[in-house]
Amino acid sequence: MHLAVPKWFDASPYTHQVAADIVRYGPIARTTLAQILNLSQGALSRITGDLLHLKVIEELSGNDAPKQNGRLPFGFSKQQNDSSERRGRPLTALRINAKERTFIGINVRGNSALAIAVNALCEPLGEAHTIEFSYVSPEELSTLLVEPIKACAADAESAGLPRPSLVGVSLGGHVVDNQTVTAAPFLHWNGNAPLARMISEYCGVPTMLFNDLESAVRHECWFGAGVGVSRFALITIGAGIGYSIAQDGEPINNSETSYGTATHIIVDPEGPRCYQGHIGCADCLGNDSIAEQYSELMGRTCSFEDFVVDARKGLRQATQLLNRTCFRLGVLIATITNAAMPQKVLVGGESSFLAEMSMELLRKGVESYRHSQAEPVPIEILDDNWINWGRSAASSAIERYILG
Ligand SMILES: [Zn+2]
16 A cells, blocks of 8 residues: 555646745746736636635735846836736735644665755755665665655654655655656666555655656746746756756656656767767767777776866866767757747756856857757756755645645
8 A cells, every 4th residue: 555645735727826936936926827827816816815715825915025026027028007006005915834844755766865844945955865775675775764754754844844744855866656666777776666655655655756957857847047938948967968848837747757768869079989879979978988089088097076076277278078968068059949930949957057168169169059049048057966866856845735
């Protein structure tokens, strides 16, 4: 048996959707929200009245109400003939009731896991709790997670908030039904692992599993750089190359994200050969390939970290490889933009800092494969830290909990 996945409240699907929009755009004035949803004030008030009654959202007024809305949909402009503002009513704003619920986000990577407690707006409630392990079975991993989950529950309690409602666990693997890990090469598990059920049983909190990249995309859709952007791409660089796309606030093509569909897109006809024999595919943006390329340039064995240290020092060969890598990343961004036509491209992953070290070459790479008349594509480099991957796992749990 497994614990049923709870939801915050029971209402029409549209009411759940409005709650989700208040998460994304809040704090937000009623008039602006009605415009975004294309609803009359009366229709919106009936829905928000229910949500206020259920304590899912709260109303800020007077000095508590912010002068500005939160993020708004891409390209959205507020209608100026806003009658309530014209009449000079006091400003009020709606926001999710962040303190009503807590969640735990866990990211498992390599031989370690990080857990963090968050409120309903995915804001951390304490420090992250990490564990290290060598080879573990699914059952052993579930047992090891008991302590960090307890510590997170204690963080929620010390903040004066309720016990966590749901745990979201993300990992770099293939997950089915948010319950079962069917492939996670880095964990070396054999066959299917019903990890969500095991964690729920050992830790006494309902648990859902997510692919880590999909969670990262969903986090950006709900709480980050993708709020209000109808279509955006996330490219991650690090141990591997990740690519996912979100449409209308949801990652699409979920089932294939974990396979790394952008890894073998050609980015440089004169690039190095990958393990599958391609010349100059995007695999050359990964840490291992960069270490190999750098070793070849230096004529001795160098690690990825050696390369980063030397690049920061401005060493000639390292700078050369950094520039080449950023140009190639730019080509990958252009190719993806040409094919998928996103409004925005986010670059994340543990090596995303490389992009910031040579933005000029990255832009050149983008331009060399974009039509000269094409709109420049906004690129945002995400600050990658492990806590954000934990928060991403929590975001996915929050999404399920709010949408039901
Ligand atoms: Zn390849």
